[in-house]
Amino acid sequence: xxxxxxxxxxxxxxxxxFIAARDVENRVVAAMRRAGIDDITLAQARVAAxxxxxxxxxxxxxxxxxxxxxxATALVDRLEAAGYVERVxxxxxxxxxxxxLTDKAGALMPVARDEEQRIETEWEAHLGxxxxxxxxxxxxxxxxxxxxxxxxx
Amino acid sequence: xxxxxxxxxxxxxxxxxFIAARDVENRVVAAMRRAGIDDITLAQARVAAxxxxxxxxxxxxxxxxxxxxxxATALVDRLEAAGYVERVxxxxxxxxxxxxLTDKAGALMPVARDEEQRIETEWEAHLGxxxxxxxxxxxxxxxxxxxxxxxxx
DNA sequence: CAATATAGTTCGACAGTCTGACTACTTACA
DNA sequence: TGTAAGTAGTCAGACTGTCGAACTATATTG
Numbered sequence: 306x307x308x309x310x311x312x313x314x315x316x317x318x319x320x321x322x323f324i325a326a327r328d329v330e331n332r333v334v335a336a337m338r339r340a341g342i343d344d345i346t347l348a349q350a351r352v353a354a355x356x357x358x359x360x361x362x363x364x365x366x367x368x369x370x371x372x373x374x375x376x377a378t379a380l381v382d383r384l385e386a387a388g389y390v391e392r393v394x395x396x397x398x399x400x401x402x403x404x405x406l407t408d409k410a411g412a413l414m415p416v417a418r419d420e421e422q423r424i425e426t427e428w429e430a431h432l433g434x435x436x437x438x439x440x441x442x443x444x445x446x447x448x449x450x451x452x453x454x455x456x457x458x
Numbered sequence: 459x460x461x462x463x464x465x466x467x468x469x470x471x472x473x474x475x476f477i478a479a480r481d482v483e484n485r486v487v488a489a490m491r492r493a494g495i496d497d498i499t500l501a502q503a504r505v506a507a508x509x510x511x512x513x514x515x516x517x518x519x520x521x522x523x524x525x526x527x528x529x530a531t532a533l534v535d536r537l538e539a540a541g542y543v544e545r546v547x548x549x550x551x552x553x554x555x556x557x558x559l560t561d562k563a564g565a566l567m568p569v570a571r572d573e574e575q576r577i578e579t580e581w582e583a584h585l586g587x588x589x590x591x592x593x594x595x596x597x598x599x600x601x602x603x604x605x606x607x608x609x610x611x
Numbered sequence: 612c613a614a615t616a617t618a619g620t621t622c623g624a625c626a627g628t629c630t631g632a633c634t635a636c637t638t639a640c641a
Numbered sequence: 642t643g644t645a646a647g648t649a650g651t652c653a654g655a656c657t658g659t660c661g662a663a664c665t666a667t668a669t670t671g
């Protein structure tokens with residue numbers, strides 16, 4: 306969404322944000338493709354990126370990725386079939402299972418991180434250190450009112 | 459994508475942007491639902507938002523929305539079936555057809571704009587006028603290197 | 612005018628998504 | 642402590658979103 310530009314003087318900030326965020330995703334996906342990783346989709350990666358060090362419950366993944374449990378199940382199924390994650394029983398809750406990253410996934414994370422770092426460097430070069438700092442500050446503040454799932458408050 | 463937070467010190471700026479952008483989309487969709495509009499999906503709205511005053515070619519819509527022509531065809535089909543757009547011949551090119559918004563769509567645009575305005579107001583209240591200005595400035599600059607389809611340069 | 616390019620569609624396949632219904636386990640409390 | 646209510650996850654079915662390939666019709670170009 307984020308409407309076009311019927312008023313060209315002041316493009317809506319949400320649209321500007323959408324454009325930049327989309328570019329980031331495109332670039333990270335492209336970087337993975339270049340690294341020979343083509344058996345993981347964007348939706349799957351969004352879920353995988355939220356799996357914690359010691360595994361994460363499906364329900365938590367669903368919540369953070371903002372999809373239903375059923376959708377998360379389907380995405381994890383595919384990630385599992387591709388060998389990027391595994392499901393292990395949750396020792397603390399017999400109903401639950403923890404979704405954990407495998408070694409194969411571990412090899413893929415640095416590709417994403419490197420591209421993110423590269424993007425950040427380019428942005429800083431384009432904006433200058435001062436504006437980059439201001440951007441980060443504003444976005445961090447904004448998170449307080451736009452992120453329903455930030456961890457440490 | 460935009461990886462989680464294995465290093466909590468400095469969340470990647472792209473992730474922060476993604477969070478805020480997603481919140482915007484969610485809110486605009488929710489506003490439409492509240493206004494009784496539930497026969498248009500997010501993907502459809504993204505395309506509809508790019509239709510110009512005098513109609514836009516399908517290929518252009520596809521390009522701007524960053525989907526293939528086939529996908530755009532399917533989305534426009536659904537928008538047309540729901541009565542939000544119509545296809546008319548392009549007087550300047552016999553192969554092409556212009557996708558135009560109908561009156562029904564016209565009634566829906568203000569709902570989106572109002573919510574966008576409301577979000578912007580809230581953000582400004584949270585950040586303060588100064589940081590809001592800085593945010594806008596940084597994002598506008600960033601657009602130069604992240605938006606392959608900005609119109610008037 | 613023939614060769615090539617472009618606008619759009621149709622077809623077929625599959626991923627992503629949801630609602631609803633179900634099983635298995637846990638928690639609360641009477 | 643035993644039952645009722647809640648929670649974690651899955652399965653089934655339906656629809657949307659998405660793409661690649663192949664096609665039709667019209668334009669452009671030499």
